[in-house]
Amino acid sequence: MKRTYDARMASRPEAACYLRVSSIDGRQTVENQRADVARLAEARGFAPVFYEEQGSAKKKRPVLDRLMEDARTGRVRAVVVVALDRLDRDMRECINRIAKLDGYGCRVLSVRESWVEDAGQTRGLLVGIFGWMAEMERANLIARTKAGLARARREGKQLGRPRALLPVEVKKLRALIAGGMSQRKAAEVVGCKESTARLALKRGAA
Structure with a gap:
């Protein structure tokens, strides 16, 4: 975790x-999010402090x-x-976390869901709806990924890293x-x- 911010703030x-x-898509990076969240924090009068977590689809999220x-x-x-x-893919957990933050007197700001700041009495309902939509999107992504892997296997394509050649093969x-x-x-x-x-020939010559 990094705690860095502009001294002016x-x-x-x-x-x-x-x-x-x-962790589903290894091409993703937190850098794609950094500028947007920092800009929103500063616009609301806060000094941004970054809490970074990678590949955290699992339940344990220490950060x-x-x-x-x-x-x-x-x-x-x-x-x-x-x-x-980002707070949680599970709709119920996401709602619980937001409720806890509300109880702490801590504001919740979202770049994509700007309504979360001032949705009034409908806020809880909207959080639930958007949480459910995120769950469905994740389920569809996992299903498409599995289908793509299965198709690649049927077509005889090698998945993952290329296998290393045995000495007899070299x-x-x-x-x-x-x-x-x-x-x-x-x-x-x-x-x-x-x-x-x-690569095998190069290693053998080294």
């Missing part, structure tokens, strides 16, 4: 900017737990997220190339990608 109350990305404790003790006066589902690869066969063709005979063959 030292006199302002702190807002916990919670940055979290799912979020620390944030909730800081909100309870009054160390931070607001919690800022890019979307409410020996065969060298023999084929020494006999005049191209590296690409030799890789096909051994049953690997040309890039895997190239």
Whole structure:
């Protein structure tokens, strides 16, 4: 967790900017959220303090737990997220967390759901609806990911990192190339990608 903010804002109350990305898509990064949440915090008169969590689809979220404790003790006066589902993908847990923050007197600010600041009596209902929508979106993403992996397996595509060649395979690869066969063709005979063959030969020469 990083607690850094502009010295010019030292006199302002702190807002916990919670940055979290799912482990479903390894291409995501908290940097995609940082500027937006900081801008919102500053616009509401707070000094942004960043709480960063990576790959936290699991139940244990130590950084979020620390944030909730800081909100309870009054160390931070607001919690800022890019979307409410960053607090929790589970609708009930998300609602519970927001209710706790309300009880602590800690404001909840969301870049995407600006209505959370002043929705009045309908706020709880809207939080529930948007939480349910986030759950459905996540379920659909998981289903699409699993379907894509299953299709790739059926088509015989290799998933994950390329397998390392066994010493006997590297020996065969060298023999084929020494006999005049191209590296690409030799890789096909051994049953690997040309890039895997190239790496194996390079390692063997090192």
